[in-house]
Amino acid sequence: MISSLLLTLVLIVGVILFVPPVRRALISNRVLKIFRKILPKVSQTEQEALDAGTVWWDGDLFSGRPNWNKLLTxxxxxxSAEEKAFLAGPVEQLCAMLDEWRITRELYDLPPEVWQFIKDNGFFGMIIPKQYGGRGFSALAHSEVVMKISSRSGTAAVSVMVPNSLGPSELLLQYGTEEQKDHYLPRLAKGLEVPCFALTGPDAGSDAGAIPDYGIVCHGEFNGDEHVLGMRVTWEKRYITLGPVATLLGLAFKVHDPDGLLGDEKDLGITLALIPTNTPGVNIGRRHFPLDAAFQNGPNSGNDVFIPMEWVIGGLEGVGGGWRMLMNCLAVGxxxxxxxxxxxxxxxxxxxxxxxxxxxxxxxxxxxxxxxxxxxxxxxxxxxxxxxxxxxxxxxxxxxxxxxxxxxxxxxxxxxxxxxxxxxxxxxxxxxxxxxxxxxxxxxxxxxxxxxxxxxxxxxxxxxNMIIFGQGAIRCHPYLLKEIHAASDTDATRASVQFDQAFSGHVIFTLGNGLRTLLHGLTGGTLGSAPGSVGPETQRYYSQLMRFSAAFAFLADISLLILGGALKRKERISARLGDILSLLYLCSATLKRYKDDGRPAADSPLLHWSMQDALYRMQQAFEGLLDNFPASGIARRVLRFMVFPLGKPFSQPSDKLGHEVATLMLSPGEARDRLTAGIYVPASADEPLGRLEQALQCAMVCEAVEAKLRAAVKTGRIPAQGDERIAAALKQRVITTAELELMGEMKSLRRGVIMVDDFPRDFGPEPGDEAASAPDAAPEQANACTASA
Missing domain, CATH: 1.20.140.10 (Butyryl-CoA Dehydrogenase, subunit A, domain 3)
Incomplete structure (x- = not known):
């Protein structure tokens, strides 16, 4: 009798869960009604931001089961050879031309010859395809160029990176008409145009979608024609990099069509246009001074400036599509x-x-x-x-x-x-x-x-606090976006079917991640698989990331279930979830780097320190999330047990490991060179960084000599201090004459390194007296010491 009842109960539950029409009628449709009530209203700009870009490895991390083989393949x-040559040639030359002190203290700008060099050598056209006269570089090359310049001069790096980031070039490539591309891209590539992009204003900073700047669709006079279709645009912008020197202004504003010249819609949304800065009514304004940086940055404005419709990026079809354009291009920039x-x-x-x-x-x-x-x-x-x-x-x-x-x-x-x-x-x-x-x-x-x-x-x-997890939860989750789209569908039947499919998959997904979270915790993460090709020194890290990925996916779903749309306002909960997702990504990149580099043993201290530090930070983020989770104490204890059933397993990197990393950084070698590869390191001792590098080489050579001196002091053969120590050491043959010369060179180089700059009392110029920089080591001394090394 009891077995028959149990069998009947199992059959009933099975029908409810696994027969879609029954499941929809009894469960999914009811949940859909609740879901629609708690789903926060999403504005058009928010929706376009959510839809922007693509999902990549972040989707795997959000799944709770990242496919490591996919990442490593x-x-x-x-x-490319051309990109390497550019870095070794023009980029190296540009860095040698830069003097950040003079740029920021005296000129408050790049020197004219530097501006011209940048333009002549195609720095503004790195992302522009060769068919338009650009360099057509990869994203990696773009990154390497900016990184190298930034190690020399922040002013120059910003000046180069802005035209290759969010701005006219990227927007034209993605959304411009063929006529716009053919006209502007060759000019931008050659530096004949200096671009800027104006989005932020006094009343719309991070909330850029709330820009008050507007354009009214109308007919106006342009180039002698009095009936040109266009807009009268009014705006006020600030913080616009390259704005003070720009010849081409990219502008974001909202378009209104009160007379219906473009259709029935009156408010057409954010639109982007390219406006030559010599257009009547454009006011470029003055300059900002961002924290002693000398890159060109400033406000601009315009009042009732007429622009023809062909100046809109994408032409007439681009009207109202500006926010989508910005969000997609911002992801790359x-x-x-x-x-x-x-x-x-x-x-x-x-x-x-x-x-x-x-x-x-x-x-x-x-x-x-x-x-x-x-x-x-x-x-x-x-x-x-x-x-x-x-x-x-x-x-x-x-x-x-x-x-x-x-x-x-x-x-x-x-x-x-x-x-x-x-x-x-x-x-x-x-x-x-x-x-x-x-x-x-x-x-x-x-x-x-x-x-x-x-x-x-x-x-x-x-x-x-708002973007990483807020956008990631919707974009990267395998089911949430499908549920949102189903809930927004006006076709009741289609919405019911689609929501049922997504919701049932979501339930299984959450339960599966919850079970795996507990199993991973009980086994210390040893159930997590690691690719066989990665080597024993990193297998544990792959396993622990698998564990934390499952726990993250599970807690993300629990947070969404309990808080619903209110999670948008629980910024610190969102921030901690975002921290975990971010650290999962940073750890993935670190493990991939180590494998891609051939698993060099010399780099292992850097790998282990960064991974152990990140795992500890993830653990702390989970702790902060669980401590502040908006649920009852019992619920928090249950969740904590599922994630950390055996307690917190991770600690900060040990002092011994930190010592190994520091030792690596204190000594010239391949590991140090790999760690700092790609920055500008001048060779001349006339340069502060060049002098420091030569002093390091000399210090390495002199350490053996200094060790002999210390030993002689301990035995009483020579005095402990002063010039008498050196003279006695030479007399007692503790050191040789050549070693004495090396010690003299080291003293000179060390003094050159530790000295700081001084100036006249009023910091003003005096005849025949310039700012006294640290004394230079003689080139022949530095060369001798380097040769000894």
């Missing part, structure tokens, strides 16, 4: 430009701080040997390694044809933040050397200018 991004500049700054911090830590001596010890300094060096090295991995992998995705909307937000936020951390750590190690500005300070301007990267193209606070 993506080809390693590589530069944020993937390349800002990650490149931030990585360039981090690589500079890594290379200089390691060298300075070896050359600078306090308490008779290189400061890089102090454990406190080692801690900062480890952070710089580990962050830089992971940043570069994410930069390269993301550029590679763009070259594969992706427009990674969510990933672009991830790398924009996390690489600029890690770049800020690297520069801050570098400043702490350099101390007074870092805080005294002058021609000899290679870090100060980067420290001042890093907040610019934090602020632009989506402020970091907004990006972390």
């Amino acid at each position: 993506y080809p390693k991004p590589k530069l 944020r993937s390349i430009s800002l990650p490149a500049t931030s990585t360039g700054a981090a690589k500079l911090a890594a290379r200089t701080t390691g060298a300075y830590g070896r050359v600078r001596v306090q308490f008779k010890t290189s400061i890089g040997r102090f454990e406190g300094v080692e801690e900062a060096l480890a952070r710089i090295g580990g962050n830089t390694y992971m940043m570069d991995a994410a930069r390269v992998m993301t550029a590679g995705a763009v070259d594969l044809g992706e427009k990674p909307a969510v990933i672009s937000a991830i790398v924009k936020y996390h690489l600029t933040e890690r770049g800020r951390q690297a520069i801050n750590d570098a400043m702490d190690v350099h101390g007074g050397k870092g805080i005294c500005l002058g021609p000899g300070n290679y870090l100060g301007r980067h420290y001042q200018q890093i907040p610019v990267s934090i602020t632009v193209e989506g402020a970091n606070i907004l990006t972390r």
Whole structure:
């Protein structure tokens, strides 16, 4: 009797769950009604933002079961011979021409000859195809060029990157008419036009979709014709990079058609147009001064400026399509430009701080040997390694044809933040050397200018708290977007069927991830599979990322279930979920880099430090999420048990591992060169960075000599201090004459490195007296020391 009842119950449940018409009638249709009530209203601009770009590896991470073999089979991004030649030729020449101190302190602009060099050598046309006279470079090449320039001059890097990022070139390539492309792209490629793009205004910053600028469709006079169809446009913009020197203004504004000249719709939405800056009524305005950076940036405005309809990007068909254009192009721009500049700054911090830590001596010890300094060096090295991995992998995705909307937000936020951390750590190690500005300070301007990267193209606070998970949850989730589309369908029958299919799949997806989360937790993540080709040193990382991916997908669904549309307002919950997704992506890029590089053993400290740090950060993000989860205490305890049934398994990287990373950065070698590859390193001792590099080489040579001196002091053979020590050491044959000369060279180079710039008391010029920079080491001394090395 009991067995018959149980069988009947199982059959009833089976019919309800697995017979679609019954399931729809009893479950899905009821859920659909609730779903429609809690689903927040999405504006047109929000919908276009959600639909922008493509889903790539972020979709795998959101699935809870990332396919590592798929990731690792993506080809390693590589530069072409032409791109390598450009980096070794014009980019190297440009960097040699740049003096950031003079640019930011005296000229407040790039010198005229630098502007001309940039234009003549096609720096403005890197993304423009060769058929239009551009260089047609890959996204990776674009990133490498910007990164190298940024390590030398933030002003020049911004000036080069903006025309190749979100602006007229990209918009024309994607959406321009053939006539617009044929006219403007060759001129932009040759530098005959200097472009800018005006979106942000006083009343619309991060909420760019709320721009008040408008255009009224009308007929007007243009080139002697009084009946030209166009618009009268009024706007006020600010923070527009290259605006003060631009000849071609890209402008975003809302279009209204009160007389119905284009159809029945009165409010046509955001539209983009290209306006020559010499057009009557265009006011370019003055300049902003963003944190001692000298790149051209300023406001512009216009009042009732008539423009013909053919100036709209895409022509008449482009009217009202501007927000979609912006969102799609922004995904590419944020993937390349800002990650490149931030990585360039981090690589500079890594290379200089390691060298300075070896050359600078306090308490008779290189400061890089102090454990406190080692801690900062480890952070710089580990962050830089992971940043570069994410930069390269993301550029590679763009070259594969992706427009990674969510990933672009991830790398924009996390690489600029890690770049800020690297520069801050570098400043702490350099101390007074870092805080005294002058021609000899290679870090100060980067420290001042890093907040610019934090602020632009989506402020970091907004990006972390609202965009990464907010956009990722809808775009990357395998079922949520399908449910939203079904709920919005006005055909009741079709909506019911589509929602039922998506909802039933969603339920199975959530339950599966919940079960795997618990199993992974109970087994310490050992059930997670790792590709056999990656090597034993990284297999555990793949397994743990599989575990955290499942836990993330499960908690994301639970958050959506409990909070629904309110999750949009729970920014800190959204931020922590976004942190986990972001760290999963950064770890994926790091593991791929290590494999793509051939798993070099010398790089393993960087790999292990960055991965262990990221896993610990993910664990803390889960903890913060669970501690603040808007549910009952019992529910939180259940969720915590599912994610961490055996407790928290991860700790911060050990001091021993940090010591290994610091040691790698303190010594010239292949690992240090790979970590900082792609930045500008001048060879001349007349350059502060060149002098530092030569001092590092000399310090390495002299360490054996200094060790002999210390041993002789300990045995009492020579005095402990002063010039008497050196004279006695030579007399006692502790050192040779050649070694004495090396010590003299080291003293000169070390003094050249540690000296800071000084100026007249009023900081003004004096006849025959210029700002005194650090004394130069004689070239023959540096060469002798390098030869000894």
